[in-house]
Amino acid sequence: xxxxxxxxxxxxxxxxxxxxxxxxxxxxxxxxxxxxxxxxxxxxxxxxxxxxxxxxxxxxxxxxxxxxxxxxxxxxxxxxxxxxxxxxxxxxxxxxxxxxxxxxxxxxxxxxxxxxxxxxxxxxxxxxxxxxxxxxxxxxxxxxxxxxxxxxxxxxxxxxxxxxxxxxxxxxxxxxxxxxxxxxxxxxxxxxxxxxxxxxxxxxxxxxxxxxxxxxxxxxxxxxxxxxxxxxxxxxxxxxxxxxxxxxxxxxxxxxxxxxxxxxxxxxxxxxxxxxxxxxxxxxxxxxxxxxxxxxxxxxxxxxxxxxx
Amino acid sequence: xxxxxxxxxxxxxxxxxxxxxxxxxxxxxxxxxxxxxxxxxxxxxxxxxxxxxxxxxxxxxxxxxxxxxxxxxxxxxxxxxxxxxxxxxxxxxxxxxxxxxxxxxxxxxxxxxxxxxxxxxxxxxxxxxxxxxxxxxxxxxxxxxxxxxxxxxxxxxxxxxxxxxxxxxxxxxxxxxxxxxxxxxxxxxxxxxxxxxxxxxxxxxxxxxxxxxxxxxxxxxxxxxxxxxxxxxxxxxxxxxxxxxxxxxxxxxxxxxxxxxxxxxxxxxxxxxxxxxxxxxxxxxxxxxxxxxxxxxxxxxxxxxxxxxxxxxxxxxxxxxxxxxxxxxxxxxxxxxxxxxxxxxxxxxxxxxxxxxxxxxxxxxxxxxxxxxxxxxxxxxxxxxxxxxxxxxxxxxxxxxxxxxxxxxxxxxxxxxxxxxxxxxxxxxxxxxxxxxxxxxxxxxxxxx
Numbered sequence: 001x002x003x004x005x006x007x008x009x010x011x012x013x014x015x016x017x018x019x020x021x022x023x024x025x026x027x028x029x030x031x032x033x034x035x036x037x038x039x040x041x042x043x044x045x046x047x048x049x050x051x052x053x054x055x056x057x058x059x060x061x062x063x064x065x066x067x068x069x070x071x072x073x074x075x076x077x078x079x080x081x082x083x084x085x086x087x088x089x090x091x092x093x094x095x096x097x098x099x100x101x102x103x104x105x106x107x108x109x110x111x112x113x114x115x116x117x118x119x120x121x122x123x124x125x126x127x128x129x130x131x132x133x134x135x136x137x138x139x140x141x142x143x144x145x146x147x148x149x150x151x152x153x154x155x156x157x158x159x160x161x162x163x164x165x166x167x168x169x170x171x172x173x174x175x176x177x178x179x180x181x182x183x184x185x186x187x188x189x190x191x192x193x194x195x196x197x198x199x200x201x202x203x204x205x206x207x208x209x210x211x212x213x214x215x216x217x218x219x220x221x222x223x224x225x226x227x228x229x230x231x232x233x234x235x236x237x238x239x240x241x242x243x244x245x246x247x248x249x250x251x252x253x254x255x256x257x258x259x260x261x262x263x264x265x266x267x268x269x270x271x272x273x274x275x276x277x278x279x280x281x282x283x284x285x286x287x288x289x290x291x292x293x294x295x296x297x298x299x300x301x302x303x304x305x306x307x308x309x
Numbered sequence: 310x311x312x313x314x315x316x317x318x319x320x321x322x323x324x325x326x327x328x329x330x331x332x333x334x335x336x337x338x339x340x341x342x343x344x345x346x347x348x349x350x351x352x353x354x355x356x357x358x359x360x361x362x363x364x365x366x367x368x369x370x371x372x373x374x375x376x377x378x379x380x381x382x383x384x385x386x387x388x389x390x391x392x393x394x395x396x397x398x399x400x401x402x403x404x405x406x407x408x409x410x411x412x413x414x415x416x417x418x419x420x421x422x423x424x425x426x427x428x429x430x431x432x433x434x435x436x437x438x439x440x441x442x443x444x445x446x447x448x449x450x451x452x453x454x455x456x457x458x459x460x461x462x463x464x465x466x467x468x469x470x471x472x473x474x475x476x477x478x479x480x481x482x483x484x485x486x487x488x489x490x491x492x493x494x495x496x497x498x499x500x501x502x503x504x505x506x507x508x509x510x511x512x513x514x515x516x517x518x519x520x521x522x523x524x525x526x527x528x529x530x531x532x533x534x535x536x537x538x539x540x541x542x543x544x545x546x547x548x549x550x551x552x553x554x555x556x557x558x559x560x561x562x563x564x565x566x567x568x569x570x571x572x573x574x575x576x577x578x579x580x581x582x583x584x585x586x587x588x589x590x591x592x593x594x595x596x597x598x599x600x601x602x603x604x605x606x607x608x609x610x611x612x613x614x615x616x617x618x619x620x621x622x623x624x625x626x627x628x629x630x631x632x633x634x635x636x637x638x639x640x641x642x643x644x645x646x647x648x649x650x651x652x653x654x655x656x657x658x659x660x661x662x663x664x665x666x667x668x669x670x671x672x673x674x675x676x677x678x679x680x681x682x683x684x685x686x687x688x689x690x691x692x693x694x695x696x697x698x699x700x701x702x703x704x705x706x707x708x709x710x711x712x713x714x715x716x717x718x719x720x721x722x723x724x725x726x727x728x729x730x731x732x733x734x735x736x737x738x739x740x741x742x743x744x745x746x747x748x749x750x751x752x753x754x755x756x757x758x
Contacts, residue, residue, distance in 0.1 A: 047436040047437075047438075048411050048412075048414070048415040049411070049414045049415045049436065049437070049438050049653075050436065050437045050438075067753075068727075128587065129587065131583075132583060132584055132587050133579065133580035133581075133583040133584055134519065134580055134581070134583070134584040135584060148517070148518075148576075150576070151576065151579035151580050151582075151583045152583075153583065154579040154582065154583045155576075155579060155738070156734060156738060241586060250723075250726075250727035250730065250731075251727070251731075253734045253738070254731050254734040254735050254738065254740075255727070255731050266723075266727075269407065269408045269411055270407075270723050271721070271723055271724055272411070272432070272436050
């Protein structure tokens with residue numbers, strides 16, 4: 001049965017709308033309008049300045065036929081499904097360390113978290129120096145163990161692994177979330193497990209991990225979605241390496257770190273193919289949307305299994 | 310009733326405040342910074358003060374893509390122009406982010422004049438973003454022969470001039486005289502074959518197999534992709550701007566590059582090149598430190614070496630040709646920094662007036678001397694101040710040979726170069742033989758326009 005709103009309720013609603021109007025207008029102007037515009041542009045030939053020309057599905061066909069689109073997608077998937085688990089493991093390990101009681105715990109926590117507050121641009125520039133094949137810290141440390149380090153950012157076999165290494169440095173936020181989850185595990189579980197004769201390893205795999213699984217899965221989802229927006233670090237690296245690569249900074253050696261968002265950027269602002277870039281962006285949106293739905297269902301299942309809601 | 314009125318006024322006030330807050334960023338030239346790169350704030354510190362607006366004075370906005378000391382040189386030129394006449398006032402802004410320029414053009418907020426490389430001039434023109442300056446040239450019978458022929462051609466697209474050249478840019482070969490003498494030579498090479506022989510003799514490895522002295526000029530790779538190929542008569546495109554990766558000279562050059570890589574190891578070379586790139590144009594630059602026998606670079610290198618106090622005894626010579634084709638000697642890329650007027654400029658007359666002054670008046674000399682770039686104006690070729698700059702006489706002599714290789718008039722140029730670079734990476738990494746890789750490149754790029 002439809003309940004008729006009173007005059008006061010209608011008035012309250014209007015006031016509410018008025019108060020929210022700055023945000024609503026901003027949302028319409030800066031989110032909805034660009035979103036719909038890009039959908040329209042994806043069916044046009046458009047260089048961002050002159051009038052768009054309708055070309056139907058041509059941009060989408062071009063996207064599917066372009067080998068670099070697939071290469072950039074593979075690179076992005078690598079970051080999503082290789083870098084993410086490694087980062088989570090590192091974050092969980094760090095959380096396990098800092099959650100314990102020991103002298104200087106506050107300092108260690110701060111030290112592990114600090115990289116997360118450093119601007120990505122500055123951090124990436126520092127990493128470029130650290131990856132220097134001759135004078136970089138990474139290769140100097142490897143040399144202490146008798147290993148001759150590679151040219152991290154010049155050898156296509158190592159460029160993505162360099163990004164993975166960079167990612168592990170920046171896991172402070174995830175570490176904090178894991179730490180909070182670890183602290184919420186009831187101490188009685190550990191005591192019971194200990195009485196049953198479980199050692200440290202067994203307590204971790206049979207008590208800790210199941211209790212924090214839902215948090216890890218949630219973090220995994222966020223990280224995977226973020227990986228599909230991986231841009232800043234590679235943009236800085238390829239720009240810094242422009243001198244090496246000949247001034248045409250596109251995607252690093254053999255386009256080995258050409259991430260999907262970077263290729264969208266190049267199409268939009270370097271090649272002035274805004275239509276193709278829009279088509280690529282919409283395909284990315286669809287992929288991320290499907291992934292989000294799947295992973296949300298997975299989280300729900302894991303949370304239910306863990307006894308949550 | 311009173312309560313209702315107060316409530317309504319409050320809500321409207323909130324909305325107005327919010328709207329006012331959102332629009333404040335566009336109020337002055339210095340605060341307009343949409344979607345720029347990370348360092349835009351620093352770049353934009355290099356701006357001229359907005360002039361006091363007089364009744365008849367028209368403001369001309371000018372964006373140049375230089376920063377730091379070079380930006381100061383542009384500001385100096387702008388101040389000189391503003392002092393030279395009273396009809397227009399130029400406001401300068403340092404914008405190195407090409408994305409910002411595109412965004413400004415798309416939102417009808419483009420500057421009246423831009424300074425950019427001639428490759429961008431070609432790309433922007435192909436996309437309909439620039440005003441042809443041909444009509445101004447014709448209307449005023451402006452004499453373009455004051456510029457070198459190459460520099461005018463660099464800015465002519467489909468028969469019309471779209472920008473005036475501000476300065477010129479080419480590459481020649483620097484060499485370390487001390488290393489050359491150590492390996493038993495008194496004169497630099499004139500052919501690629503001689504250069505290779507010297508390079509192999511000069512290359513030194515340390516105890517760990519790392520390259521200590523690089524003989525062959527594989528750094529910067531940009532030169533390996535261009536000048537080393539031009540010296541063999543190779544070209545990545547033909548006179549119709551169609552891709553030509555199967556060109557014989559390209560293959561010959563790559564074969565020599567690969568031979569050198571195989572001789573000393575790709576890993577050792579990448580190690581040297583990686584470090585060289587990190588330290589390029591710093592005090593630790595490999596050439597400045599005496600760790601490169603040959604270096605293919607621009608006219609600014611001697612001034613930089615002087616500023617960094619490098620004690621390397623250097624010389625300049627033309628890019629070598631080949632034994633079979635000595636006439637290829639001296640072939641190198643030719644580019645210009647150019648001044649153009651966007652199609653949506655609001656003050657085109659003022660823009661043209663400033664463009665003329667900057668490129669052909671006193672402005673060109675201020676810019677050339679201040680930035681270390683070569684002149685496009687022929688009258689500056691024998692100017693005593695210009696000739697006093699270290700390296701300029703040799704570079705001007707090279708320019709006068711007229712062997713510059715121009716950019717193609719290809720709208721897909723950037724995409725093509727991306728594929729070329731990826732192909733070279735693959736060849737150098739030993740993943741593909743040059744012939745097969747170039748054939749694959751041809752297949753990928755044959756439809757580029």
